[in-house]
Amino acid sequence: MISNRLKIVLGIFFIFLFSFAKPISDYDIVQQFKKSVSAITVEIRNSTDSTLTNELKLKIDELKQNSIENKALLNNAIYPETFGSVFAKLNKEISQAKTKNILSSNLETVTKEKDSMQVVLIDYSGKITELTNENSSLIGKIRVIKKSMKNDKNAIFKYKRLIEKLKNNVETRNILVASIVDSLFKNMEKSKGGDVKRLSLVRQIDENSIMETIVNSIDGNIAFMKNSSLSQDDLDFVLDEYSKFTKTWKRISIPLTKTYYEGAKSEMILKAINSKLKKWDVTIYSSLWNKLYSRFKEKGIKVKKFKSAKSFNKNLISYIDLKISGKDTKLYKVFRDSVWQQNDVQGWIGFLMDHRKLSKKQVAEIETKISEWNSFDSGEFMNQLIVGGAVLLFLILIVMFFKAKKKKNMIDDSSINYNQSIVSDEDDNSKER
Amino acid sequence: MKKKNFFSVLIILGLLFLVSCSSVVLKPVNYSWALESELSVTNGKIHDIRNGIKMDISSLLKNEFGKMGGDIDKIRMIRNMSGYYFITASTFKNVYVFETGNGKMSLVRKISIDKSGFTNPKFNQRNDYIVFLYNTDKSLKLTEKGILK
Numbered sequence: 001m002i003s004n005r006l007k008i009v010l011g012i013f014f015i016f017l018f019s020f021a022k023p024i025s026d027y028d029i030v031q032q033f034k035k036s037v038s039a040i041t042v043e044i045r046n047s048t049d050s051t052l053t054n055e056l057k058l059k060i061d062e063l064k065q066n067s068i069e070n071k072a073l074l075n076n077a078i079y080p081e082t083f084g085s086v087f088a089k090l091n092k093e094i095s096q097a098k099t100k101n102i103l104s105s106n107l108e109t110v111t112k113e114k115d116s117m118q119v120v121l122i123d124y125s126g127k128i129t130e131l132t133n134e135n136s137s138l139i140g141k142i143r144v145i146k147k148s149m150k151n152d153k154n155a156i157f158k159y160k161r162l163i164e165k166l167k168n169n170v171e172t173r174n175i176l177v178a179s180i181v182d183s184l185f186k187n188m189e190k191s192k193g194g195d196v197k198r199l200s201l202v203r204q205i206d207e208n209s210i211m212e213t214i215v216n217s218i219d220g221n222i223a224f225m226k227n228s229s230l231s232q233d234d235l236d237f238v239l240d241e242y243s244k245f246t247k248t249w250k251r252i253s254i255p256l257t258k259t260y261y262e263g264a265k266s267e268m269i270l271k272a273i274n275s276k277l278k279k280w281d282v283t284i285y286s287s288l289w290n291k292l293y294s295r296f297k298e299k300g301i302k303v304k305k306f307k308s309a310k311s312f313n314k315n316l317i318s319y320i321d322l323k324i325s326g327k328d329t330k331l332y333k334v335f336r337d338s339v340w341q342q343n344d345v346q347g348w349i350g351f352l353m354d355h356r357k358l359s360k361k362q363v364a365e366i367e368t369k370i371s372e373w374n375s376f377d378s379g380e381f382m383n384q385l386i387v388g389g390a391v392l393l394f395l396i397l398i399v400m401f402f403k404a405k406k407k408k409n410m411i412d413d414s415s416i417n418y419n420q421s422i423v424s425d426e427d428d429n430s431k432e433r
Numbered sequence: 434m435k436k437k438n439f440f441s442v443l444i445i446l447g448l449l450f451l452v453s454c455s456s457v458v459l460k461p462v463n464y465s466w467a468l469e470s471e472l473s474v475t476n477g478k479i480h481d482i483r484n485g486i487k488m489d490i491s492s493l494l495k496n497e498f499g500k501m502g503g504d505i506d507k508i509r510m511i512r513n514m515s516g517y518y519f520i521t522a523s524t525f526k527n528v529y530v531f532e533t534g535n536g537k538m539s540l541v542r543k544i545s546i547d548k549s550g551f552t553n554p555k556f557n558q559r560n561d562y563i564v565f566l567y568n569t570d571k572s573l574k575l576t577e578k579g580i581l582k
Contacts (some may be wrong), residue, residue: 022570026557027471073467075465
């Protein structure tokens, strides 16, 4: 409860205070307002990040609050503008600044991305070129060594080492190509028709080299396939690489070709690369069929050449049929032991079956034929065994016969001698008498 | 006959007089400017673009400072509700009140403010009067008739 006296004193004090308050000019109010608006506008246009923009929003609100009591004066003084239109303009400037900041930030990000993409592209492209050149040299050496490799352990060892090196290089190159593609076409599959800005960016920094790189990479993988020993490891490697490559290609093929080419040319390039990929796929299995055929041929099994499961099945069965009908069992063991049951051959057959290039039924039919050949070959053997046995028995009987005869003769001889000795004794006795 | 003609002429003249007198009147009119104008003086001339006034104030300056005139950079001007113009400037001693005429402005009153000259003059529009601020902390209420007490 404030006393009346105190109220009076306070009242006088405030009146005294306000009497000394500086009178404010309308003109100054308007000028100050205009200055504040101008300063805020400049700050908005110069702002570079969203936090600053938010601070400016607060400043605008503060100015509005502070100026509201002079709204009538300002409306008259700043005609044709109004108090409201000034703040509407400021708010518009703020939202434009925000948009500008976002775009600038995006531009900065895109520029950074572009720079990093360029670095990756240059660095990796260089490495890819080195690997491609090295691989060409390795393939040359492999081809030379293959010719002289038959019984030369040293050459075989060198060949294996070269293949291993080539495989590693092919794998490394595939990884580099995939990295380039990922770097250039990150998240491409998320945009329905391709990110237009991103595509133009890619086009800016990469002048068709990625297309060439992809084509060379496919060719490199095909060359490896043709020159490798096709061990189980090699086959797994080749298929794995093919699978990875085709997955990546599926993801980026359309935006990639559209980046560099338009209309019909884009379709043409797409078709050409798809065709190369098909060739890669075909080469994997054609190389296997070739390897299988070579193995039979090396061992003197003159089966007709096969390139598919159908011809493999047909030609092997007809070969065995021929042997059976001709009662030719000479090569049965070679066929079975030196070719059919070899680990690598069985491995290839298993691989073809796993990848549905050869059916279990087709293999079973061949094995049935082999068994038939086996039983035919066993029958002859049995005959030979029986004949042999009979001959042996006959010989044994002859030997026994002669032995028996000899014994009999010996007994006869010994009994004659005995009789003769008795007779002589009797003579002697008679003489003595 | 002559009387009749005379009256006819008189009636006609009277009617004409009435017609000329009964001009259209618009009122009330508020001539006040919301804000004073601060105008640069160039060769004794000012130009208020906003309010559409251009004039030579050399005679005003001579009136304030003598024959030589004064070296004034800016003058301040406002118009009150009644349509009178109040003009002054820093270092002036007076506020001048003008009314408009045919291509001219005529001095109505010279309001003496500070004999030693004032600084920082400002006009605030208050419809019934003009608030005159000067010397940073002083103020007066002015009309075309002078200082309001």
